[in-house]
Amino acid sequence: MTDDPRQPHQDDAAPDAVFITGARGFIxxxxxxxxxxxxxxxxxxxxxxxxxxxxVAGDITEPDGWTSSIVPGAVVxxxxxxxxxxxxxxxxWRVNTLGTRRVLDAAIAAGARRFVYVSSVRAxxxxxxxxxxxxxxxxxxxxxxxxxTRIAAEQAVLQAHAAGEMEVVVVxxxxxxxxxxxxxxxxxxxxxxxxxxxLPAGGRGIFSPVYVDDLVSGLTLTATHPAAAGQVFTLxxxxxxxxREFFGHYARMLGQRGPLCLPTPVALALATASDRAARLAGxxxxxxxxxxxxxxxxxxxxxxxxxxxxxxxxxxDLAEGMARTEAWLREQGLV
Numbered sequence: 001m002t003d004d005p006r007q008p009h010q011d012d013a014a015p016d017a018v019f020i021t022g023a024r025g026f027i028x029x030x031x032x033x034x035x036x037x038x039x040x041x042x043x044x045x046x047x048x049x050x051x052x053x054x055x056v057a058g059d060i061t062e063p064d065g066w067t068s069s070i071v072p073g074a075v076v077x078x079x080x081x082x083x084x085x086x087x088x089x090x091x092x093w094r095v096n097t098l099g100t101r102r103v104l105d106a107a108i109a110a111g112a113r114r115f116v117y118v119s120s121v122r123a124x125x126x127x128x129x130x131x132x133x134x135x136x137x138x139x140x141x142x143x144x145x146x147x148x149t150r151i152a153a154e155q156a157v158l159q160a161h162a163a164g165e166m167e168v169v170v171v172x173x174x175x176x177x178x179x180x181x182x183x184x185x186x187x188x189x190x191x192x193x194x195x196x197x198x199l200p201a202g203g204r205g206i207f208s209p210v211y212v213d214d215l216v217s218g219l220t221l222t223a224t225h226p227a228a229a230g231q232v233f234t235l236x237x238x239x240x241x242x243x244r245e246f247f248g249h250y251a252r253m254l255g256q257r258g259p260l261c262l263p264t265p266v267a268l269a270l271a272t273a274s275d276r277a278a279r280l281a282g283x284x285x286x287x288x289x290x291x292x293x294x295x296x297x298x299x300x301x302x303x304x305x306x307x308x309x310x311x312x313x314x315x316x317d318l319a320e321g322m323a324r325t326e327a328w329l330r331e332q333g334l335v
């Protein structure tokens with residue numbers, strides 16, 4: 001095991017065999033396509049099967065038939081998670097923490113060679129972290145089930161590495177957008193069309209975008225690079241922009257003047273009312289106070305470690321990423 005960045009490594013090197021959880025999700029399917037183009041044999045598991053791409057149906061919290069699809073020597077990339085601000089702690093823990101340990105156990109039993117856990121920058125907490133926060137900064141549980149169960153899952157993965165059970169890598173992606181991204185492309189566009197998307201703090205909070213292709217390139221590096229073993233990496237676009245600027249791109253595509261930017265107390269009051277109405281109707285909404293508070297971040301995330309150890313370098317700037325995203329949204333009839 002080494003963290004020497006001078007070790008020879010091809011930037012586009014791909015593992016021979018890969019198993020992806022959440023293989024039909026946004027990140028999972030983009031990663032799978034990228035790896036197949038580079039000659040990897042890719043299989044995976046999701047809630048629904050897709051035999052044409054080697055994806056079997058399964059529940060990651062229940063190690064049953066899907067585990068036999070992990071071949072010895074494969075790299076397991078664990079993207080499956082309950083990505084939402086609405087579940088209870090018990091629901092989020094079952095999928096995000098227990099599910100991660102179940103997949104890790106399956107990888108160990110199958111003789112996989114590396115386990116890449118796709119976590120989130122939200123492990124730093126949504127608020128209260130310094131600008132250009134590094135991987136060495138202590139994680140901060142904040143009572144949000146999504147945040148806290150991500151932190152617990154990271155602990156389980158790194159504990160397995162420390163115990164010599166499995167070679168692991170933890171990846172914390174920034175705000176991943178692009179074709180197929182529900183949280184940062186599809187959902188904002190849908191909400192803006194319905195005039196239900198609001199930003200607190202006058203839109204001055206900071207967003208840390210990473211185009212999906214850049215994230216996938218970084219994940220490929222973590223799957224193969226010798227220096228990645230046992231490490232934690234933040235993979236973002238290397239920039240921070242205001243929420244007003246980022247979501248302003250979607251407003252332009254929709255022919256709107258811009259996203260609705262409000263004082264924080266007003267935005268929180270609207271989100272609280274929306275959340276209460278959804279619950280009274282027997283449902284739930286992502287337009288809740290937790291989501292609004294996420295838009296109050298003022299800090300950004302350092303990618304210096306990934307640059308230094310892996311040679312990671314984002315290639316798609318925001319203008320190009322939004323141009324590609326707009327083309328896809330128009331193909332889908334969403335703008």
